[in-house]
Amino acid sequence: MSEPLLSVRNLKKHFAVSGGVFAREVDRVHAVDGVSFDIGKGETLGLVGESGCGKSTTGRCILRLIEPSSGEVWFQGADVTRLGPDAMRALRRDMQIIFQDPYASLNPRLTVGAIVGEALQIHGLAKSRKALEERVLELLETVGLQADHMGRFPHEFSGGQRQRIGIARALAVDPKLVICDEPVSALDVSIQAQVINLLEDLQEKFGLTYLFIAHDLSVVEHISTRIAVMYLGRVVEIAGSRDLYDTPLHPYSEALLSAVPIPDPTVKRKRIMLQGDVPNPIRPPSGCHFHTRCPIAKPDCSQRSPELVEKRPGHWVACHYRG
Amino acid sequence: MAEKLLEIKGLKTWFKTDDGVVRAVDGVDLHIDRGETLGVVGESGCGKTVTARSVLKLIDMPPGRFEAGEILWKGRDLIPVPAQEMDKIRAREIAIIFQEPMTSLNPVYTVGDQIAEVLRQHDKLSRKQAIAGAVEMLRLVNIPNPGKRVHDYPHQFSGGMRQRVMIAMAMSCKPQLLIADEPTTALDVTIQAQILELMQEMKDKLGMSIMLITHAMGVVAETCQRVVVMYAGKVVEEAPVEALFGNPRHPYTQGLIRSIPRVDRAAAQKERLEAIPGSVPSLLNPPVGCRFAARCKFAMDVCVKAMPPLKEVGPGHRVACVL
Amino acid sequence: MAGSTPVSLTADPPVAAASATPARKARFSPGREAWRRFRRHKLAMASTVILGLIVAAVVLGPLVWRVPINEIDFSAKLEGPSLAHPFGTDDLGQDILARMLYGGRISLAVGLAAMLVACFVGVLVGAIAGMSRGSVDAGLMWLADLFLALPQLPLLLLIIYLFRDSLTKVLGPEGGVFVMVVAVIGGLRWMQVARLVRAQILSIREKEFIEAARALGASNSRQVVRHILPNALGPVIVAGTIDVAAAIIAESTLSFLGLGFPPDIPTWGRVLFDAKDTMDMAPHWVLFSGGAIFLAVLSINFIGDGLRDALDPRRVL
Numbered sequence: 001m002s003e004p005l006l007s008v009r010n011l012k013k014h015f016a017v018s019g020g021v022f023a024r025e026v027d028r029v030h031a032v033d034g035v036s037f038d039i040g041k042g043e044t045l046g047l048v049g050e051s052g053c054g055k056s057t058t059g060r061c062i063l064r065l066i067e068p069s070s071g072e073v074w075f076q077g078a079d080v081t082r083l084g085p086d087a088m089r090a091l092r093r094d095m096q097i098i099f100q101d102p103y104a105s106l107n108p109r110l111t112v113g114a115i116v117g118e119a120l121q122i123h124g125l126a127k128s129r130k131a132l133e134e135r136v137l138e139l140l141e142t143v144g145l146q147a148d149h150m151g152r153f154p155h156e157f158s159g160g161q162r163q164r165i166g167i168a169r170a171l172a173v174d175p176k177l178v179i180c181d182e183p184v185s186a187l188d189v190s191i192q193a194q195v196i197n198l199l200e201d202l203q204e205k206f207g208l209t210y211l212f213i214a215h216d217l218s219v220v221e222h223i224s225t226r227i228a229v230m231y232l233g234r235v236v237e238i239a240g241s242r243d244l245y246d247t248p249l250h251p252y253s254e255a256l257l258s259a260v261p262i263p264d265p266t267v268k269r270k271r272i273m274l275q276g277d278v279p280n281p282i283r284p285p286s287g288c289h290f291h292t293r294c295p296i297a298k299p300d301c302s303q304r305s306p307e308l309v310e311k312r313p314g315h316w317v318a319c320h321y322r323g
Numbered sequence: 324m325a326e327k328l329l330e331i332k333g334l335k336t337w338f339k340t341d342d343g344v345v346r347a348v349d350g351v352d353l354h355i356d357r358g359e360t361l362g363v364v365g366e367s368g369c370g371k372t373v374t375a376r377s378v379l380k381l382i383d384m385p386p387g388r389f390e391a392g393e394i395l396w397k398g399r400d401l402i403p404v405p406a407q408e409m410d411k412i413r414a415r416e417i418a419i420i421f422q423e424p425m426t427s428l429n430p431v432y433t434v435g436d437q438i439a440e441v442l443r444q445h446d447k448l449s450r451k452q453a454i455a456g457a458v459e460m461l462r463l464v465n466i467p468n469p470g471k472r473v474h475d476y477p478h479q480f481s482g483g484m485r486q487r488v489m490i491a492m493a494m495s496c497k498p499q500l501l502i503a504d505e506p507t508t509a510l511d512v513t514i515q516a517q518i519l520e521l522m523q524e525m526k527d528k529l530g531m532s533i534m535l536i537t538h539a540m541g542v543v544a545e546t547c548q549r550v551v552v553m554y555a556g557k558v559v560e561e562a563p564v565e566a567l568f569g570n571p572r573h574p575y576t577q578g579l580i581r582s583i584p585r586v587d588r589a590a591a592q593k594e595r596l597e598a599i600p601g602s603v604p605s606l607l608n609p610p611v612g613c614r615f616a617a618r619c620k621f622a623m624d625v626c627v628k629a630m631p632p633l634k635e636v637g638p639g640h641r642v643a644c645v646l
Numbered sequence: 647m648a649g650s651t652p653v654s655l656t657a658d659p660p661v662a663a664a665s666a667t668p669a670r671k672a673r674f675s676p677g678r679e680a681w682r683r684f685r686r687h688k689l690a691m692a693s694t695v696i697l698g699l700i701v702a703a704v705v706l707g708p709l710v711w712r713v714p715i716n717e718i719d720f721s722a723k724l725e726g727p728s729l730a731h732p733f734g735t736d737d738l739g740q741d742i743l744a745r746m747l748y749g750g751r752i753s754l755a756v757g758l759a760a761m762l763v764a765c766f767v768g769v770l771v772g773a774i775a776g777m778s779r780g781s782v783d784a785g786l787m788w789l790a791d792l793f794l795a796l797p798q799l800p801l802l803l804l805i806i807y808l809f810r811d812s813l814t815k816v817l818g819p820e821g822g823v824f825v826m827v828v829a830v831i832g833g834l835r836w837m838q839v840a841r842l843v844r845a846q847i848l849s850i851r852e853k854e855f856i857e858a859a860r861a862l863g864a865s866n867s868r869q870v871v872r873h874i875l876p877n878a879l880g881p882v883i884v885a886g887t888i889d890v891a892a893a894i895i896a897e898s899t900l901s902f903l904g905l906g907f908p909p910d911i912p913t914w915g916r917v918l919f920d921a922k923d924t925m926d927m928a929p930h931w932v933l934f935s936g937g938a939i940f941l942a943v944l945s946i947n948f949i950g951d952g953l954r955d956a957l958d959p960r961r962v963l
Contacts, residue, residue: 050511050513052640161602189539189540189582190366190582191367191598192583193582196584197596197598200595217512217586218583218586221584260541261539262545263543263580265545266565266568273517274516275469
C-alpha cells in the first residue's frame, strides 16, 4: 500500500451513562474501544459490523463530529484530534461526510442551491454570487441533477435524488477523503445501484478516498478495496475485500458472511448460526469480546484480549486460534 | 394442485388524500396455497404492505377504500365480512407480524401479559392458565429462560428477541396463515438469519402458510417457494422461486436481480451494477400503460398505451409484459 | 426504503411533486416565495386585511373622527349606535367610537410590544439553554420553572407599587405606565417560549443536517442562525400570536385593578370592563369593545398560522 492518507491509531470513544439524582456518571458505553487502521490514497476501506458495533461513531470521531476520548487520527501529517478550532475548520475542506438518512440530512428550509453552496460560502470559495451559482450548477450536474433543481426544496425530491444532493454538498469543497456513513441503506434496491455507481464514478473522476461504512456486506464487498470488520467497538479483521470473502479468518466474519442471503435459490450453503444477541456495550465480555457467541471459543478467550495481527500478507486478524 | 388458502382477485385499495386518489393497490391477483411460503417483493410504495393489510382489513377507512376485487379466504370473500367477525378471523386464522419490533409491543405491559391477552381473547382461560400458555409460547420461539422472561417488559428485550416475542404472539392462536411484513428489515444479518430460521421452524411445526413481504431478493431466494413481484400497485411477475431467479421474464424483475451486488461472485465476474434508471412513478396519476415503461430499456410504443395483462409463460410462471 | 406503511404512502409522493411542479427559475428570493405562499392562505390573508383596517383605524381614525374622548354628556348616556355616535355612548355619554379609536392604539401597542419582549427573551434564553448543555441549561430552565411557579397577580401588584412612581417621573404618565406594563407582561410570559425553543433546539441539533453543517465547518452561531432557529420558528410564531392576545387581556386586567393605565385612558380592556355592569341595558357597549378585542386577537392568530405555513417549505400551499 502506498503512503496512507489517513491513519487511525487506537481510537477510543466512551460515552458516559449518567443516572441518579445529580446525573453522575454511573457507567460507560465503550462505543469505540481501540480501533486502528490505515486508508491508502484513492482506495475504499469498507467498515462493516452490526448495529451498535461502533462503526458510525468511528467515522464521526475521525471528523470530530464526536470528540474522541483518546487515540490519534493522522491525516496529511497532522493529528486531527489535537487541532485547534481554526485548523479544524480549514481541515474540513479535505474531509467530508455523506449521511445515511437522505431525509434528515438536508435542512428542509433551505433550497438545494443554498444547501450545496453553503460550504463555498463558509470557506469563501466563491468570489462572487455568480461564481457561486456556477459552481453549484456544476456540482449538481456532476451528481446527475439539473439546473432547475437549484431553487427547489429537499422535500420535492425522492430519496435517491436527495442522496445525490447530499453527495454534491460533500463534493463542494473538493475533499480528499469522504466518509460514507451507510449512504445507500435507506434507499430502495433499484436506487441503491444508481448511487453506488455514482460514488464509483466520482471516485475515479476526482481521485477520492472513501471510508465506506455499512452493515450490508454485499454492498461493502462490491465497492471496497479492503474491508475492516468491527464487533463491539473493536476491529476483528482487516483484509483485502476478495480475500475476506474467500477466506474469512475470524469466526465472526465467517458467520457474518454466511448469514448474508444470496439472491439465487440454487446456491446452497452451510450457514453458521450465531447464538444469542450482541452483548451490551456497557459491560462488554472480558477478553475477546466475541467469546460469548464464538463457535470455537476456548476457556482462555475470556481471559486474554487478542491483538490484531498480520497473519497473512495484508490480512490482519484478532483471534487467538485462527490463521 | 394444492388447495388455495387465500386468493386475492383484482384487488384495488385506494386512498383519498388532499392531492387526489392514491392507487396504492391497483388490481392485484395472487394466491397462497396451504403450507407454502409466498414471497411478495417490491420497492417502497409498490403496494405490498397495503395488500397485506387489506387481507386483514387493517386499513383505516377512510381514507382507504376497497375499490374493487375480492379477498377469498378459504373460498369466502372477506371484504363484506363485518368488523366483529373479522376480529375472530384475525389472529385465530390469519396472524400478522410487522417490521418494527420496537413499536409493535406496548411498552407499559409485560410481554407475558400481552401474549396472555391474545390467548384469552380467543379461548376462555384464567389469568394463570394464560400466563402459563405465554411461557409455553416463549419457549416455542426459543427465548431462553421463558419462565422468567415472561414477566419482563418489552424494553428489556433486544430487537431480535422482540421479534421472537411478536412471532410467539402471532403463533399463540395457531393461525393457518402468517403474514410477515418485512419481519427482518430492522434487524442485523446474523439476527435476520435466526428469525428466518425460526419462521421456517414454526411453519414446519404448525403446518401454516406464510406470506413474506420484503424488499430483499436474497431473503426471498432463501425462504420462499413462490414469488410475486409488485411494481407501482400491480403484480408484474409471478413464478416459482427457481424460475424467477433462473429465468426472470419481466424487465423490472431482471433489473432488480441484477442491481444487487453479489457476495458469492468472484472478483473476475464483478462489473458495474446494472442500475434501473429513474424512480418509482407516482400512484396519484399512474401512467396508463405499463407502469414500468418509463424506466424500461425495452419499452416500445405499445407499452405506453395499455397495461399488458398477466400471461402464462411457463408452469406457474406468469408475467405482465408484452415481450 | 423498506417502511412502506399506508401513512407514508399518502404523505410521500416526492417524486411526483418534483416532476409535476413546472420548472421554476433557478434564481429566486425565499422572501418572495414565502409571500407567494402566504397569499394562498385565505384565512391569513383575510385576517391581514382586517388587522390592517384595525391598525389604520386606530392610527388615522382620531384624525378623522374628531369627537373628543372625554366629552361628558349625561343627556345622551347609554345610547345605542346612531349617526352622531356610530358605536353608541357609555354611561357618561362619552362617544365609544372615539374612545376605542384612541384606546386601541395603546391596546395593540401593548399587545405587540409585550409579545416582542416575551419572544425576544424567550428565544434568547431558550437558545442559550438549548445550545449549552450542562449547568447553564439546567440553571436557565430552573429560572423558567421559578417564574412559572410564581403567583403572577401578587407579583404584578408588587412590581407596580414599587416602580410606577419612579418610571412615571422619567417617562411621563403614559410612557411610564406603557413601559412598565409591557415589561411586566412580557417579562412574565417568556417562559413558555423559552421552553418551546429549547425543546425544539434539543431535537433539531441532533438532526443529521446540523452534523452536515458542522462537517462543512459552520461555526456555532451559523448553525444556530441559519439551521436551527429557522426550523424552530413554527411553534414560536404560534406561541407569539397567542401572547399578543394574552397581553391585550392582561393589560385589561391590570387596568381593571387600577394598576395599569389611569382610568381616563380608554384601552379596549378598560372599556370592556367599564361596560360589563350595564350589559343588559347597553349591550352595544360590550359588543363593540369585546368585538374589537376578539377580531384583533383572532386575526393575529390566523396571521400567525399563515406565517408558520408560509415559512415552512414542506407544506404544500
